[in-house]
Amino acid sequence: MTHSTDNSAGSTVGAPITAQQQATRQPLLRVDDLHVDFQTYGGVVQAVRGVSFEVAAGQTLAIVGESGCGKSVTVQSLMGLIPMPPGRIHKGTATLRGHDILASKFVGGQDIRGREISMIFQDPMTSLNPTMTIGRQIAETLEVHRGYSQSQAFNRAVELLEMSKIPEAAKRAKQYPFEFSVGMLQRAMIAMAIACEPAILVADEPTTALDVTIQAQILDLLGDLQQETGMAIILITHDLGVVARMADDVMVMYAGEVVERGSVDDIFYCSGHPYTQGLRLAMPSNKRAEDGGAEQTLLAIDGSPPDLFNPPTGCAYHPRCPHAMNVCAQQAPAQYGLGSTSASNQGLSHQAACWLHHELCAAQKDQP
Amino acid sequence: MLKYAAKRIVLGLITVWFIASATFFGMHAVPGDPLTGDKALTPKIRANLEAKYGLDKPLATQYWIYLGNIAQGDFGISYTQENRRVNDIIREHFPVSATLGILAIVFAGVGGVLWGALTALYRNRWPDVAIMFLVILGISVPSFVMAAISQWSLVNLNQTAGGTVLPIGGWGSVWHMVTPALVLGLSTMAYLTRLMRSSMLEVVNTDYVRTARAKGVPATQIFSRHQLRNAILPVITVLGPAIAGITTGGFVVEIVFAIPGLGRYFVQAIQQLDYTVIMGTTVFYGAFLVFMVILVDLIYGLIDPRVRVDQ
Amino acid sequence: MSATDLTQADFAALPRQHSADQLSRPSLSYWADAWRRLRANPRAMSSLGLILALLAFVTVGPMVWTVDPSVQDVDHIGISPGADRQVTLTTPFIPWEPEALTPPTPSTGNPLGFTLAQSATTQSVRLTWADQDSPRRLYRNLFAPEDTGSFGLPLADLDTPYFEDRLDLQPETYYYTLVALDAAGEESETTATLTIDVTRVISIAQAQERGLIQPDESAEIGQTLKLAWHPLGTDYLGRDMLARLMYGGQVSLFIGLLAPLAFVFLGVIYGSVAGFLGGPVDQAMMRFADFVVALPFLLFMILFKVVFGIGPGESGILPMLAAMIILLWPAPARLVRGQILQIREEAYVSASKLLGATTPYVVGRHMLPNTLGVILVTITFQVPSAIFTEAFLSFIGMGVAPPTPSWGAMCNEGIKSMLTRPHELLFPAMMISATVLAFNLLGDGLRDALDARMRGAE
Ligand SMILES: Nc1ncnc2c1ncn2[C@@H]1O[C@H](COP(=O)(O)OP(=O)(O)O)[C@@H](O)[C@H]1O
Ligand code: SF4
């Protein structure tokens, strides 16, 4: 929560890059009009339909939205992890340091993955090779990108495990994934992801598979590492509590589209989209979460999730939206810029895709 | 791991004991007795023979003697070829079968892994389609038909070549081994190819391969370090049954190619109802197969860390 | 309509629609969905068609093709499919009196004067040659001597200038070679070869006996008839291959289908009892299953056959079935037990238990339907191995006893004459392969169709 306001003080590490980018308003990563399809038996799944966002160095961008709205597909297309076929990125660009990483993952003959941008996943149990020691798996990244020798890389892997606060790192590095607990595995995944000091760490629901106390530890670890290295984090989560705790900027997705984006304060306190408001209302109070009710489905909104084979016309949210108007069913709303609450916001400007911000509507009704 | 191995071996010994007992009582349940042949025996000769084979003693005594002998590795004397010890028969003929079997299993294992990996890499493209078509054929044609067809092809090949390119049967040189070993390994190879392919396809879509990609590991290294290694594991687990299949398949191939192996001898003994040879070779083969399966499982334990550290 | 054309009316509240139409995608039941996927799989569907065709072949086939599979056609021993079956009516065999003949005189083209005395038929081939002092040796061959470098079968050494060949004559082309022997009885360079087409003949009495003409039917010498038709040829005893394939298929498919059904059924019961009871009973039951699994299957099958033997007049089918059932139940038992244990943990079973469902109800209503898919796939994959087992045992002489045909037994017989009459091996082998292939492909299709996880796009 305090994070977004801290940023104005420029307290993030890795200041030179941040300062420069602040000056030029140049984001570290800029994604423009991303479209991803999947060819399946049942038809074409339009998983991502025109997503655009920016990530600034040292900042945390949270992507939220209900299950199946295209969050993972969005970041996996940045990482080149979309299986093709059936997948297809048929439109869009993603620019990292002036280079379109959707077109090629290689810059100067080197894969940017694991070096400039790395990723951790939801299920650490299955995300590590069961027949390779943890240390070797971390070392592999360093061997590939840094050209370290095996022993050099292994020693560095032990250091990284220590950085990820794994006790007895030297012994642990020689163990196999099945000898680790889930929480420890996620720490090892994080150690692996930061091995080459990437500019961006993508975390796709990193705590969903963990229990509450471990969740908090992992989030703390991510926050600390961000402080130390100045990397940007793209954090996908279901949990608005996590968003409040970690994020600077938030992007809300629905049916493969960005419905609202802005600073965390914009989203929490001045949301301009009925879907975001629905998410806020569905969020349990902190009290109930501490009572052990943390496993609740947080994103419970009336109606069924959209059919991505055949997304609704107009605003995709209109079949479930309490404010739906005639125009919503016919025409997709544009992104309306909304004034930012925090003047210092350096990441995403506050925007919402909703007809409620149309002037005719504003004339008719009060602001939602 | 050691405890696990010991447990497996003890269980294996019990299984072999059961096989031996089942064989013994099974053979003694056969109506008539082995000496009732077409040779008319005088009572004196008959009594002599019964004494020689221990048939004059009560069944329980015979059983204990039999078990004791087996424990010492003594399988008795052949009925039809008197003065020939079953041990000598095994010692003479088993190495031939074993050579053939080892060649076949190596061929099947290496081929299965290679073809399986290849088809998975070229999934649904023509190399995959072509190899899988052959695999389906390999699985659907009985081994003796495969043997007969390849022998028939050899006859024609030698005829058109006007000389012996490869011998059509018999045993002796390396060239005698080529065709039978290929034929013997073929269906197992087809089976392993299928297994390897599906195992490989499963591995290709695993989260840890995705992680390796996200780390920027080059595709060749992902293939060798992450995919192949994990995909081979299920193939190793079926090597035990595969060895059993090759052993019994060997009976047929040895017959068709006139190879003087134990399998052919065994089938002949069955057809001639040479009881001691049947009993001896059954127990020998049974023990061999049981311990092969255990051996394969133990080797698997050494390769898969999950099993290695667990037990 | 663009954004600028909008009117106030467009911003009126949208009437609340009810979400019934949102369920536009039909939600199919598990089985209907599986069947839809199976139908979309051309390989599986053609195998299903092939299986139905094979079943029709062995069941309906014998009603259409009513030839008795055990009757030996002495006119047609080991003939290939499509062999000539013309036969000419002739008089009963009349002994030859060659002494009355004047021997032919040698000519320049034919120094031995080797000639055919009468038209050659399957009754006899009558040959004469010039009468000379030194003896002659006569050979018969099925191939031209210049091709094979051999005169073939030596028939006789003769002092007389004639010979009548009645040795197993078939309606084929024969090469007869006459070789002059020198004083020492050695073959000289003087030879003559006749190429003779033998026509198939039959006497009226024989034709009546074989049912080719009715007893009261008028028939004349020289008239041509057609012998019994064997579309796929005959075997080494002259038995009709097509009929034998049909009856042999009955045996092979009977074993191939019934054995898996029976041992999978036994295994399912055993496995569900073990899985359901759990605890030490389950442990003990599974130990026993592990033990049976460890027995080398084919060795025990052989042992079984040796012990139980085949009495006179028995086919040996039932002992084989029994042995398979006794030895093969543990694999499906393990599978079903695993499934049951897994399902037992799942929420809906606990839910229905909470609602007061009884044990048999839970097993019958929830557990078995959920394992049925796995069971079905198992049975399909077990059919090929049962058929192979039958074929293997029959091949080493431990299977179905002659004269009962089975595809495996037919292969065993056919392999002996593989080089000269390949059809005797190829036809039954093709039937086995087609069956095994069809069940394997169907099994693949079923597994993919029933696998809710839908592995990849296979
Ligand atoms: N490999 C794939 N094949 C087909 N459809 C896919 C594939 N991966 C994702 N999708 C579809 O894309 C949509 C978005 O998925 P995803 O991005 O994983 O959602 P989430 O927001 O929960 O991460 C889903 O409807 C999913 O069914
Ligand atoms: S555009 Fe209309 S339907 Fe969509 S969120 Fe806004 S008000 Fe609701």
Ligand SMILES: [Mg+2]
């Ligand atoms: Mg996701």
